[in-house]
Amino acid sequence: MMKSTREAFGETLLELGKENDKIIGLSADLQDSTKAIYFQKEFPDRFFNVGISEQDLIGISAGISSEGFIPFASSFAAFIATRPYDQIRMLLCYNKLNVKLVATHSGLTVGEDGGSAQCLEDIALMRVLPNMKVFQPCDANETKALLRTITKDIGPCYIRLSRADYPIIFDENKVFTIGQGDILSEGNDVSIIATGFMVSKALEVKDTLEKEGFSIRVVNMSSIKPIDKNLIFDCSKKTKGIITIEEHQSFGGLGAAVLEVLSLNPVPVKVIGVNDAFGQSGKAEELLSHYGLDTSSLTYAIRKFINKVKYGSEG
Known part of the structure; x- marks a missing residue:
């Protein structure tokens, strides 16, 4: 639905x-x-x-x-x-x-x-x-x-x-708590922290990469300020790296907020968003593909990041 x-x-x-x-x-x-x-x-x-x-x-x-x-x-x-x-x-x-x-x-x-x-x-x-x-x-x-x-x-x-x-990700009984994120799937290779439409994209990426043997934690971070610091720290401890995904500039948004939390507890982090560019006219999925935010592009980028933090190789 x-x-x-x-x-x-x-x-x-x-x-x-x-x-x-x-x-x-x-x-x-x-x-x-x-x-x-x-x-x-x-x-x-x-x-x-x-x-x-x-x-x-x-x-x-x-x-x-x-x-x-x-x-x-x-x-x-x-x-x-x-x-x-x-x-x-x-x-x-x-x-x-x-x-x-x-x-x-x-x-x-x-x-x-x-x-x-x-x-x-x-x-x-x-x-x-x-x-x-x-x-x-x-x-x-x-x-x-x-x-x-x-x-x-x-x-x-x-x-x-x-x-x-x-x-639709949540059922009608969903309760929202200010300053709290949601763990949508557990995994120990990397954590994907996403917000908005990119949460559903993160779940699609997870399904693809799990078939390849990777273990992905997916977090819905709908409260961007205040942000769930404890959950971010937990991700940094339980997975080998963190990826943030947002339909926003890669500067100043969710990725920046996560990096600020981790400044005293650094782990490998990859911020995925729009890279210092304006949008343009086109169908939504075409634009997501152009800016690297479609499922295929995200899967490629996240697979590459996992291989780097897990094996020291981008292959």
Whole structure:
């Protein structure tokens, strides 16, 4: 079964709105695409479309939050993470306001919208801000669990979602805990730590390499900030190396966060992401292949890394 995380957001925001009248929806004229439109149709008096004005989106959300409400502000990642950055920094993070930023259409899988709309820098931008939490769920069911958890948490957070459909990994009973990763498979050769769509790719790579006799641990790291330091240390102790995979620049994202944790406990680490480049227009799977994030390319790179850390050879 396949389902986009933006669809799960729309469905869950509507459910949460029925349960809690303090929840307010906002959009910068993209509620149809982000699926916040489900909430808008049910609760028109609790929804604000501010137009194509992301700075106003954050400023209005900040004011609503200061009155005790829980605003969910949604837009494309390329817009909500970059255009109102000063407002996010000074209004939300500096004042620790309880605003939930929901960024859909992140990464390369936006596809034909092209490089200007494929945000590959947002994890780095959000992760560096004091008081900001950063999350990227791996499927629709985890998205629902995440949204329920952060509704009860106080403070600003950034939730990175997709346009593309993701394979379902967790069942509907999934519980999300802030700052905690999930071990999806055990192994002792290497650990693959992935986030978002790349978690399903990591599982595909694992299945291929296990047939070749390799033993792969796969970790879903949907809580990027705060990150699960204990689990990362555990991976460094129980496997011979760590690979991180993300649909994001290889600088400043999940890989950088893992390396920061391991700075005092170094092990071989390979960071796989987009290598200092913008995206471009194309079908999602074509783009993943072009940037080395498709299953075949990942399998090749990870096999090579395992052979190097296990046998001292890249053959």
